[in-house]
Amino acid sequence: GENVEQHPSTLSVQEGDSAVIKCTYSDSASNYFPWYKQELGKGPQLIIDIRSNVGEKKDQRIAVTLNKTAKHFSLHITETQPEDSAVYFCAASTTGANSKLTFGKGITLSVRP
Amino acid sequence: DTEVTQTPKHLVMGMTNKKSLKCEQHMGHRAMYWYKQKAKKPPELMFVYSYEKLSINESVPSRFSPECPNSSLLNLHLHALQPEDSALYLCASSRKKGDFFGTDTQYFGPGTRLTVL
Numbered sequence: 001g002e003n004v005e006q007h008p009s010t011l012s013v014q015e016g017d018s019a020v021i022k023c024t025y026s027d028s029a030s031n032y033f034p035w036y037k038q039e040l041g042k043g044p045q046l047i048i049d050i051r052s053n054v055g056e057k058k059d060q061r062i063a064v065t066l067n068k069t070a071k072h073f074s075l076h077i078t079e080t081q082p083e084d085s086a087v088y089f090c091a092a093s094t095t096g097a098n099s100k101l102t103f104g105k106g107i108t109l110s111v112r113p
Numbered sequence: 114d115t116e117v118t119q120t121p122k123h124l125v126m127g128m129t130n131k132k133s134l135k136c137e138q139h140m141g142h143r144a145m146y147w148y149k150q151k152a153k154k155p156p157e158l159m160f161v162y163s164y165e166k167l168s169i170n171e172s173v174p175s176r177f178s179p180e181c182p183n184s185s186l187l188n189l190h191l192h193a194l195q196p197e198d199s200a201l202y203l204c205a206s207s208r209k210k211g212d213f214f215g216t217d218t219q220y221f222g223p224g225t226r227l228t229v230l
Contacts, residue, residue: 032216041226042223042224043119043203043223044203044221046221089155093216099216103155104155
Protein backbone atom coordinates (compact mmCIF):
# COMPACT_ATOMS: atom_id res chain seq x y z
CA GLY A 1 0.00 0.00 0.00
CA GLU A 2 0.88 3.67 -0.06
CA ASN A 3 3.44 5.01 2.38
CA VAL A 4 3.79 8.75 3.00
CA GLU A 5 6.74 10.16 4.87
CA GLN A 6 7.01 13.69 6.16
CA HIS A 7 10.20 15.63 6.87
CA PRO A 8 11.16 17.11 9.23
CA SER A 9 8.98 16.14 12.22
CA THR A 10 9.31 19.55 13.85
CA LEU A 11 10.17 22.92 12.40
CA SER A 12 10.72 26.23 14.11
CA VAL A 13 10.97 29.47 12.14
CA GLN A 14 11.13 33.16 12.91
CA GLU A 15 8.04 35.18 12.14
CA GLY A 16 8.28 36.54 8.62
CA ASP A 17 10.54 33.73 7.39
CA SER A 18 9.45 31.01 4.97
CA ALA A 19 8.71 27.42 5.97
CA VAL A 20 8.99 24.40 3.71
CA ILE A 21 7.61 20.98 4.59
CA LYS A 22 8.38 18.03 2.34
CA CYS A 23 6.55 14.74 1.89
CA THR A 24 7.52 11.69 -0.11
CA TYR A 25 5.17 8.97 -1.27
CA SER A 26 5.75 5.44 -2.48
CA ASP A 27 2.91 4.62 -4.89
CA SER A 28 3.51 6.12 -8.32
CA ALA A 29 -0.22 5.77 -9.01
CA SER A 30 -1.05 8.39 -6.36
CA ASN A 31 -2.68 11.38 -7.99
CA TYR A 32 -4.18 13.52 -5.22
CA PHE A 33 -2.18 15.32 -2.52
CA PRO A 34 -3.94 17.45 0.12
CA TRP A 35 -2.38 19.35 3.01
CA TYR A 36 -4.19 19.74 6.31
CA LYS A 37 -3.50 22.11 9.20
CA GLN A 38 -4.59 21.02 12.67
CA GLU A 39 -4.60 23.45 15.56
CA LEU A 40 -4.74 22.26 19.13
CA GLY A 41 -8.18 20.92 20.04
CA LYS A 42 -9.52 21.24 16.50
CA GLY A 43 -10.12 19.02 13.51
CA PRO A 44 -7.83 19.03 10.46
CA GLN A 45 -8.50 21.91 8.09
CA LEU A 46 -7.76 21.58 4.39
CA ILE A 47 -5.41 24.38 3.40
CA ILE A 48 -4.43 23.43 -0.13
CA ASP A 49 -4.44 20.40 -2.39
CA ILE A 50 -2.91 19.45 -5.71
CA ARG A 51 -3.67 16.84 -8.32
CA SER A 52 -1.12 15.06 -10.44
CA ASN A 53 -1.94 16.93 -13.61
CA VAL A 54 -0.36 20.15 -12.25
CA GLY A 55 3.09 20.84 -10.83
CA GLU A 56 2.36 23.82 -8.60
CA LYS A 57 -0.57 25.54 -6.97
CA LYS A 58 -0.65 28.79 -5.02
CA ASP A 59 -3.11 30.40 -2.64
CA GLN A 60 -1.89 33.68 -1.17
CA ARG A 61 1.00 32.81 1.23
CA ILE A 62 0.68 29.08 0.67
CA ALA A 63 1.93 27.03 -2.26
CA VAL A 64 2.32 23.35 -2.99
CA THR A 65 4.71 21.83 -5.52
CA LEU A 66 4.61 18.31 -6.87
CA ASN A 67 7.47 16.34 -8.41
CA LYS A 68 5.98 13.13 -9.80
CA THR A 69 9.31 11.79 -11.01
CA ALA A 70 10.88 12.02 -7.57
CA LYS A 71 7.57 11.21 -5.84
CA HIS A 72 7.60 14.13 -3.50
CA PHE A 73 5.47 17.18 -2.82
CA SER A 74 6.15 20.17 -0.64
CA LEU A 75 4.22 22.84 1.22
CA HIS A 76 5.66 26.34 1.13
CA ILE A 77 4.46 29.02 3.55
CA THR A 78 5.85 32.51 3.03
CA GLU A 79 5.83 35.43 5.50
CA THR A 80 4.99 33.11 8.38
CA GLN A 81 2.87 34.41 11.25
CA PRO A 82 2.39 33.08 14.79
CA GLU A 83 -1.08 31.84 13.80
CA ASP A 84 0.58 29.49 11.31
CA SER A 85 1.81 27.49 14.32
CA ALA A 86 0.05 24.11 14.15
CA VAL A 87 0.49 20.48 13.11
CA TYR A 88 0.56 20.02 9.34
CA PHE A 89 -0.36 16.71 7.71
CA CYS A 90 0.30 15.79 4.12
CA ALA A 91 -1.64 12.97 2.48
CA ALA A 92 -1.72 11.06 -0.77
CA SER A 93 -4.31 8.97 -2.55
CA THR A 94 -4.74 6.90 -5.64
CA THR A 95 -7.86 6.45 -7.71
CA GLY A 96 -9.39 3.06 -7.10
CA ALA A 97 -12.40 1.23 -5.74
CA ASN A 98 -11.28 1.40 -2.12
CA SER A 99 -8.84 4.25 -2.41
CA LYS A 100 -8.34 6.29 0.73
CA LEU A 101 -6.13 9.05 2.01
CA THR A 102 -2.81 7.93 3.45
CA PHE A 103 -1.50 10.55 5.87
CA GLY A 104 2.04 11.43 6.80
CA LYS A 105 2.92 11.46 10.49
CA GLY A 106 2.56 15.22 10.76
CA ILE A 107 4.94 18.04 11.46
CA THR A 108 4.69 20.57 14.26
CA LEU A 109 5.44 24.04 12.95
CA SER A 110 6.30 26.72 15.51
CA VAL A 111 6.54 30.34 14.41
CA ARG A 112 8.53 32.42 16.88
CA PRO A 113 7.27 36.02 17.27
CA ASP B 114 -19.82 26.89 3.60
CA THR B 115 -17.59 23.88 4.24
CA GLU B 116 -18.81 23.05 7.72
CA VAL B 117 -19.10 19.68 9.36
CA THR B 118 -20.48 19.73 12.89
CA GLN B 119 -19.98 17.11 15.58
CA THR B 120 -21.63 16.55 18.94
CA PRO B 121 -20.76 16.24 21.71
CA LYS B 122 -17.38 18.02 21.89
CA HIS B 123 -16.29 15.90 24.82
CA LEU B 124 -17.56 12.57 26.12
CA VAL B 125 -16.53 10.54 29.14
CA MET B 126 -17.92 7.04 29.41
CA GLY B 127 -17.43 3.88 31.39
CA MET B 128 -16.64 0.55 29.79
CA THR B 129 -20.20 -0.69 30.24
CA ASN B 130 -21.92 2.43 28.87
CA LYS B 131 -23.63 2.88 25.53
CA LYS B 132 -23.23 6.27 23.86
CA SER B 133 -23.43 7.79 20.40
CA LEU B 134 -21.46 10.39 18.48
CA LYS B 135 -23.23 12.54 15.94
CA CYS B 136 -22.02 14.25 12.79
CA GLU B 137 -23.92 16.55 10.46
CA GLN B 138 -23.20 18.33 7.19
CA HIS B 139 -25.40 20.44 4.94
CA MET B 140 -23.12 20.75 1.94
CA GLY B 141 -24.97 18.13 -0.09
CA HIS B 142 -22.01 15.76 0.23
CA ARG B 143 -22.82 12.10 -0.41
CA ALA B 144 -19.77 10.51 1.22
CA MET B 145 -19.18 10.62 4.98
CA TYR B 146 -16.30 9.24 7.01
CA TRP B 147 -15.33 8.34 10.55
CA TYR B 148 -11.70 8.66 11.61
CA LYS B 149 -9.97 7.97 14.90
CA GLN B 150 -7.02 10.11 15.94
CA LYS B 151 -4.69 9.39 18.83
CA ALA B 152 -2.51 12.12 20.30
CA LYS B 153 0.36 13.23 18.04
CA LYS B 154 -0.73 10.80 15.31
CA PRO B 155 -2.47 11.25 11.96
CA PRO B 156 -6.15 10.37 11.52
CA GLU B 157 -6.89 6.68 10.90
CA LEU B 158 -9.85 5.79 8.71
CA MET B 159 -12.57 3.69 10.34
CA PHE B 160 -15.64 3.75 8.08
CA VAL B 161 -16.84 5.29 4.82
CA TYR B 162 -20.45 5.75 3.78
CA SER B 163 -21.45 6.48 0.22
CA TYR B 164 -25.04 7.45 -0.56
CA GLU B 165 -26.02 6.25 2.92
CA LYS B 166 -24.53 2.79 2.37
CA LEU B 167 -21.48 1.46 4.18
CA SER B 168 -18.70 1.19 1.60
CA ILE B 169 -15.55 0.74 3.65
CA ASN B 170 -15.03 -0.80 7.09
CA GLU B 171 -11.36 -0.81 8.02
CA SER B 172 -11.72 -3.94 10.18
CA VAL B 173 -13.03 -1.90 13.09
CA PRO B 174 -14.12 -3.87 16.23
CA SER B 175 -17.85 -4.41 16.51
CA ARG B 176 -18.03 -2.29 19.66
CA PHE B 177 -18.08 0.61 17.16
CA SER B 178 -21.27 0.62 15.11
CA PRO B 179 -21.78 3.28 12.42
CA GLU B 180 -25.12 4.42 11.09
CA CYS B 181 -26.09 6.81 8.31
CA PRO B 182 -29.80 7.64 8.71
CA ASN B 183 -29.84 10.16 5.85
CA SER B 184 -27.50 12.01 3.53
CA SER B 185 -26.73 14.73 6.10
CA LEU B 186 -26.28 12.67 9.25
CA LEU B 187 -23.72 10.16 10.44
CA ASN B 188 -23.72 8.46 13.83
CA LEU B 189 -21.21 6.30 15.61
CA HIS B 190 -22.70 4.07 18.31
CA LEU B 191 -20.32 3.03 21.06
CA HIS B 192 -20.74 0.04 23.38
CA ALA B 193 -18.39 -1.79 25.74
CA LEU B 194 -15.40 0.34 24.82
CA GLN B 195 -11.93 -0.13 26.23
CA PRO B 196 -9.66 2.56 27.71
CA GLU B 197 -7.43 2.27 24.62
CA ASP B 198 -10.37 3.53 22.54
CA SER B 199 -9.91 6.95 24.12
CA ALA B 200 -9.12 9.30 21.24
CA LEU B 201 -10.38 12.17 19.11
CA TYR B 202 -13.11 10.90 16.78
CA LEU B 203 -13.34 12.89 13.58
CA CYS B 204 -16.10 12.98 11.02
CA ALA B 205 -15.47 14.12 7.46
CA SER B 206 -17.52 14.50 4.32
CA SER B 207 -16.83 14.81 0.61
CA ARG B 208 -18.82 15.42 -2.52
CA LYS B 209 -18.30 11.90 -3.89
CA LYS B 210 -17.34 12.57 -7.48
CA GLY B 211 -17.32 9.42 -9.56
CA ASP B 212 -16.81 6.01 -8.04
CA PHE B 213 -13.78 6.63 -5.87
CA PHE B 214 -13.26 8.21 -2.45
CA GLY B 215 -9.56 8.77 -2.20
CA THR B 216 -9.38 11.70 -4.58
CA ASP B 217 -12.41 13.47 -3.15
CA THR B 218 -11.66 16.60 -1.15
CA GLN B 219 -12.56 15.77 2.43
CA TYR B 220 -13.72 18.33 4.96
CA PHE B 221 -13.31 17.47 8.63
CA GLY B 222 -15.39 18.38 11.63
CA PRO B 223 -13.90 19.54 14.95
CA GLY B 224 -14.06 16.07 16.48
CA THR B 225 -15.39 14.51 19.67
CA ARG B 226 -12.81 13.97 22.40
CA LEU B 227 -13.70 10.57 23.92
CA THR B 228 -12.37 9.33 27.23
CA VAL B 229 -13.13 5.76 28.31
CA LEU B 230 -12.68 5.07 32.01
